[in-house]
Amino acid sequence: xxxxxxxxxxxxxxxxxxxxxxxxxxxxxxxxxxxxxxxxxxxxxxxxxxxxxxxxxxxxxxxxxxxxxxxxxxxxxxxxxxxxxxxxxxxxxxxxxxxxxxxxxxxxxxxxxxxxxxxxxxxxxxxxxxxxxxxxxxxxxxxxxxxxxxxxxxxxxxxxxxxxxxxxxxxxxxxxxxxxxxxxxxxxxxxxxxxxxxxxxxxxxxxxxxxxxxxxxxxxxxxxxxxxxxxxxxxxxxxxxxxxxxxxxxxxxxxxxxxxxxxxxxxxxxxxxxxxxxxxxxxxxxxxxxxxxxxxxxxxxxxxxxxxxxxxxxxxxxxxxxxxxxxxxxxxxxxxxxxxxxxxxxxxxxxxxxxxxxxxxxxxxxxxxxxxxxxxxxxxxxxxxxxxxxxxxxxxxxxxxxxxxxxxxxxxxxxxxxxxxxxxxxxxxxxxxxxxxxxxxxxxxxxxxxxxxxxxxxxxxxxxxxxxxxxxxxxxxxxxxxxxxxxxxxxxxxxxxxxxxxxxxxxxxxxxxxxxxxxxxxxxxxxxxxxxxxxxxxxx
Amino acid sequence: xxxxxxxxxxxxxxxxxxxxxxxxxxxxxxxxxxxxxxxxxxxxxxxxxxxxxxxxxxxxxxxxxxxxxxxxxxxxxxxxxxxxxxxxxxxxxxxxxxxxxxxxxxxxxxxxxxxxxxxxxxxxxxxxxxxxxxxxxxxxxxxxxxxxxxxxxxxxxxxxxxxxxxxxxxxxxxxxxxxxxxxxxxxxxxxxxxxxxxxxxxxxxxxxxxxxxxxxxxxxxxxxxxxxxxxxxxxxxxxxxxxxxxxxxxxxxxxxxxxxxxxxxxxxxxxxxxxxxxxxxxxxxxxxxxxxxxxxxxxxxxxxxxxxxxxxxxxxx
Numbered sequence: 001x002x003x004x005x006x007x008x009x010x011x012x013x014x015x016x017x018x019x020x021x022x023x024x025x026x027x028x029x030x031x032x033x034x035x036x037x038x039x040x041x042x043x044x045x046x047x048x049x050x051x052x053x054x055x056x057x058x059x060x061x062x063x064x065x066x067x068x069x070x071x072x073x074x075x076x077x078x079x080x081x082x083x084x085x086x087x088x089x090x091x092x093x094x095x096x097x098x099x100x101x102x103x104x105x106x107x108x109x110x111x112x113x114x115x116x117x118x119x120x121x122x123x124x125x126x127x128x129x130x131x132x133x134x135x136x137x138x139x140x141x142x143x144x145x146x147x148x149x150x151x152x153x154x155x156x157x158x159x160x161x162x163x164x165x166x167x168x169x170x171x172x173x174x175x176x177x178x179x180x181x182x183x184x185x186x187x188x189x190x191x192x193x194x195x196x197x198x199x200x201x202x203x204x205x206x207x208x209x210x211x212x213x214x215x216x217x218x219x220x221x222x223x224x225x226x227x228x229x230x231x232x233x234x235x236x237x238x239x240x241x242x243x244x245x246x247x248x249x250x251x252x253x254x255x256x257x258x259x260x261x262x263x264x265x266x267x268x269x270x271x272x273x274x275x276x277x278x279x280x281x282x283x284x285x286x287x288x289x290x291x292x293x294x295x296x297x298x299x300x301x302x303x304x305x306x307x308x309x310x311x312x313x314x315x316x317x318x319x320x321x322x323x324x325x326x327x328x329x330x331x332x333x334x335x336x337x338x339x340x341x342x343x344x345x346x347x348x349x350x351x352x353x354x355x356x357x358x359x360x361x362x363x364x365x366x367x368x369x370x371x372x373x374x375x376x377x378x379x380x381x382x383x384x385x386x387x388x389x390x391x392x393x394x395x396x397x398x399x400x401x402x403x404x405x406x407x408x409x410x411x412x413x414x415x416x417x418x419x420x421x422x423x424x425x426x427x428x429x430x431x432x433x434x435x436x437x438x439x440x441x442x443x444x445x446x447x448x449x450x451x452x453x454x455x456x457x458x459x460x461x462x463x464x465x466x467x468x469x470x471x472x473x474x475x476x477x478x479x480x481x482x483x484x485x486x487x488x489x490x491x492x493x494x495x496x497x498x499x500x501x502x503x504x505x506x507x508x509x510x511x512x513x514x515x516x517x518x519x520x521x522x523x524x525x526x527x528x529x530x531x532x533x534x535x536x537x538x539x540x
Numbered sequence: 541x542x543x544x545x546x547x548x549x550x551x552x553x554x555x556x557x558x559x560x561x562x563x564x565x566x567x568x569x570x571x572x573x574x575x576x577x578x579x580x581x582x583x584x585x586x587x588x589x590x591x592x593x594x595x596x597x598x599x600x601x602x603x604x605x606x607x608x609x610x611x612x613x614x615x616x617x618x619x620x621x622x623x624x625x626x627x628x629x630x631x632x633x634x635x636x637x638x639x640x641x642x643x644x645x646x647x648x649x650x651x652x653x654x655x656x657x658x659x660x661x662x663x664x665x666x667x668x669x670x671x672x673x674x675x676x677x678x679x680x681x682x683x684x685x686x687x688x689x690x691x692x693x694x695x696x697x698x699x700x701x702x703x704x705x706x707x708x709x710x711x712x713x714x715x716x717x718x719x720x721x722x723x724x725x726x727x728x729x730x731x732x733x734x735x736x737x738x739x740x741x742x743x744x745x746x747x748x749x750x751x752x753x754x755x756x757x758x759x760x761x762x763x764x765x766x767x768x769x770x771x772x773x774x775x776x777x778x779x780x781x782x783x784x785x786x787x788x789x790x791x792x793x794x795x796x797x798x799x800x801x802x803x804x805x806x807x808x809x810x811x812x813x814x815x816x817x818x819x820x821x822x823x824x825x826x827x828x829x830x831x832x833x834x835x836x837x838x839x840x841x842x843x844x845x846x847x848x849x850x851x852x853x854x855x856x857x
Binding site for chain 1: 557558559560562563566567569579581612617626627630689690693697698699700701702703704706707801803807813814816
């Protein structure tokens with residue numbers, strides 16, 4: 001059970017739905033967070049949830065280095081102090097050296113475990129080790145290693161019975177399913193409709209489609225579903241689909257170490273030559289919306305941050321004449337209907353996709369067809385699985401390939417994806433550095449700085465890094481500059497914004513969460529959150 | 541032989557591309573986790589990756605196996621031995637059941653097809669064996685799944701048992717086990733059945749032409765006694781086919797379990813490859829390979845035990 005669930009608001013990272021925390025207060029300077037545990041919060045064995053549980057959970061979080069619980073010197077958004085105010089109240093203080101807006105998010109997202117079950121797993125002197133680990137000398141390095149090692153005992157620990165402060169307790173589990181039964185000690189038990197929940201594992205989207213077509217699921221989280229299967233699913237009595245914002249964008253990324261993709265005219269030509277509407281209609285008609293432009297952001301986030309200025313961005317609407325002009329500007333000529341580079345070689349665009357990613361494969365095939373019809377030799381190449389794809393892409397093996405971007409709504413996350421390690425910028429000990437293309441994971445191979453109209457020389461990596469600590473006004477300014485930089489220089493061509501399509505069946509239960517509760521991320525099952533908030537009700 | 545398998549397994553896993561931490565991180569990103577959430581989830585995996593150069597890893601690997609220590613899963617931190625044991629029962633029992641069923645069916649129908657080899661029914665039975673022998677087991681599995689789990693959903697397509705039933709010796713639980721096993725077992729049965737029919741028919745036809753059968757007929761022995769002579773002599777080669785079929789079906793379980801999301805060794809291997817859970821991958825690969833080798837060895841040994849002619853020939857040498 002978590003303290004709270006992050007709403008993923010497009011511009012505000014500090015909005016939550018309550019979990020174990022009933023109240024939270026953030027100081028004006030964003031350096032202090034005071035959390036109050038729900039007065040009736042109780043573990044399933046009848047033990048009250050207290051501040052001690054939160055402290056033990058924070059210590060365990062330090063062993064993983066997760067959220068705000070980071071011990072690396074210079075780490076941004078790290079908690080520097082945790083103080084128990086009373087039995088139900090805890091105050092967290094952010095390190096003032098490198099504060100971030102996501103600090104609160106990193107605390108509230110924390111999973112709380114029972115101190116009377118997990119407390120003894122950490123060494124008795126763990127608090128002292130933590131204190132020693134906050135330095136930057138050799139002793140601190142040793143202490144950090146000791147903290148991380150302490151985490152191994154936690155990971156290897158399996159309590160004999162599940163002790164939960166949430167709406168359910170795990171009754172039994174097998175490799176395919178888990179049975180959860182009502183926790184009558186849950187503080188909001190009166191809001192919980194189902195007495196039991198069966199959670200099914202799945203091994204591929206097709207299996208979820210089968211469950212949905214058979215009407216076997218009361219709720220399903222997002223899976224990519226082709227249009228014909230959506231129709232079959234919606235034809236089942238009681239089945240309903242909801243569609244909402246998903247903070248993910250599919251982009252066609254370039255490795256600019258390969259010629260001619262280092263030429264902006266070539267990248268612009270490809271942006272004009274691809275009919276994104278057609279691509280999406282074929283590849284993911286129900287799970288995506290064709291990108292209106294390339295900004296590095298989902299359209300909804302772009303509107304929220306950049307507002308009216310978004311209209312000034314080049315939309316790269318499908319236009320083969322402009323595509324031809326750009327290729328000619330890149331020194332290419334057309335012979336017998338095929339585009340030839342200045343060096344006499346035919347212009348070839350290999351599009352890398354991944355086996356099993358049906359939407360990427362269908363999109364890649366359509367894009368290759370469109371490019372071939374335009375006179376550019378293009379084909380799709382398929383990596384055997386996503387792990388290999390990631391490794392080979394990071395090693396610079398692919399000139400062109402699909403890449404997820406716009407991982408919002410956090411501004412830092414969005415542009416870190418475009419102007420982070422994959423493009424040469426990385427943070428070590430809190431310091432930003434740049435590596436040349438081909439080094440330290442820089443596979444996109446873009447330049448360190450760009451000339452951007454109206455903004456002069458822009459270092460996008462520095463600006464993206466600054467987003468972590470910038471206040472709202474500065475964040476707004478940076479988002480506008482980076483959207484324009486991305487639009488002018490196209491490290492990727494934005495193909496489609498994902499749509500979060502979720503299914504439920506209202507035969508037995510009505511599932512009706514508010515729209516922003518469908519956007520919560522980082523959880524195995526959104527339905528679990530909706531149930532405990534009272535948004536899943538039994539049919540009378 | 542086992543050492544060769546161990547080394548081969550190690551080499552395959554060592555040269556397999558893909559970083560498990562990166563794989564899990566990107567899978568979480570695909571599922572909508574924020575980069576921070578994904579980093580948090582994958583943070584601990586860094587500590588469980590193999591360290592040292594390839595030679596050191598090999599020595600460590602062989603040393604661990606000599607101590608019967610298969611290590612722990614990178615993801616669940618459960619001992620790989622326990623993970624394999626838990627998965628093995630979901631492979632061994634259905635595979636054995638399917639192979640025994642197909643053996644029984646194949647022997648019975650094979651004898652009938654041989655005796656009636658000049659009739660249309662005999663031809664039809666032989667043809668059914670030839671056809672099924674040529675169809676890959678995963679095609680049979682997919683076809684059964686499409687018919688009985690999707691088009692006409694009367695059988696479950698996923699899982700081994702309904703979680704609502706208390707595990708133990710009770711009717712609900714046992715019925716649920718059987719109900720979930722129908723499609724995988726039927727796939728194993730159908731995929732091996734063709735081979736048994738053809739082998740049995742061929743063997744019976746050969747035996748029918750032997751002098752001792754002619755002598756028995758000339759001596760006026762009863763048909764039932766002659767049939768026993770035929771069956772006992774004709775079935776001998778089938779035991780070898782049976783053991784080899786177990787090996788083939790066992791390796792084919794990788795595809796069948798994937799189709800029915802059945803939690804056996806094949807499914808475990810596929811999942812561990814997808815996640816690059818190196819220790820589980822090594823354990824599952826090793827166990828499946830050793831099981832196939834052992835089945836082949838048993839087939840060889842079993843044949844000499846049950847056929848006195850082979851044993852005596854060996855003694856003369």
